[in-house]
Amino acid sequence: MAETxxxxxxxxxxxxxxxxxxxxxxxxxxxxxxxxxxxxxxxxPNVVYEPSQKFNAGPVAEYPMGISLKWMREQRVWIVRKENGLFAMWGRCTHLGCTPNWFEGEKRFRCPCHGSNFNPEGDVIAGPAPKPLWHCKIEMAANGDLIVDKAILENRPGFRENAPYFVEYKA
Ligand code: FES
Structure with a gap:
């Protein structure tokens, strides 16, 4: 037998x-x-570069007494002028973030979403909003322009009436 x-x-x-x-x-x-x-x-890292929250609101002397809607559409900020100075208020309801409207006849802001009402200082006078509206940091540049910074906010009475959330100015 052959071997394979x-x-x-x-x-x-x-x-x-x-x-x-x-x-x-x-x-x-x-x-x-x-x-x-x-x-x-x-x-x-993935970084989202957001536009600056600071803007130049123009010459302080251009603001009449009361609530100015000049920057509402573009910056969502009201510039409020009083007897002794000005402040900037962020147009964002502290309930769920809707944009309140200013009613000159009633001297109040009304939120269209759930009915919160705020006085001209931003304090809650009706509705579910838990806190006053936010005041933005504001300062006056050397040339008289108002510089508003929406990244720095304050809404506590006793703090919001002072620098850097209030600019003293008398025409
Ligand atoms: S978002 Fe303004 S009352 Fe609800």
């Missing part, structure tokens, strides 16, 4: 081993490259 010998080709085995090693090194290199790339990505 199983003969393997040593050359083809060597090639397949070499191919396997290449594949393994390639996979390792791809893994390390991906890890390095994602680590580097952390050095450049």
């Amino acid at each position: 010998a199983s003969v393997t080709n040593p050359t083809s085995e060597a090639i397949s081993r070499r191919g396997f090693l290449k594949l393994a090194w390639g996979a390792l290199a791809a893994f390390l490259g991906g890890t390095a790339a994602s680590t580097l990505r952390f050095l450049f």
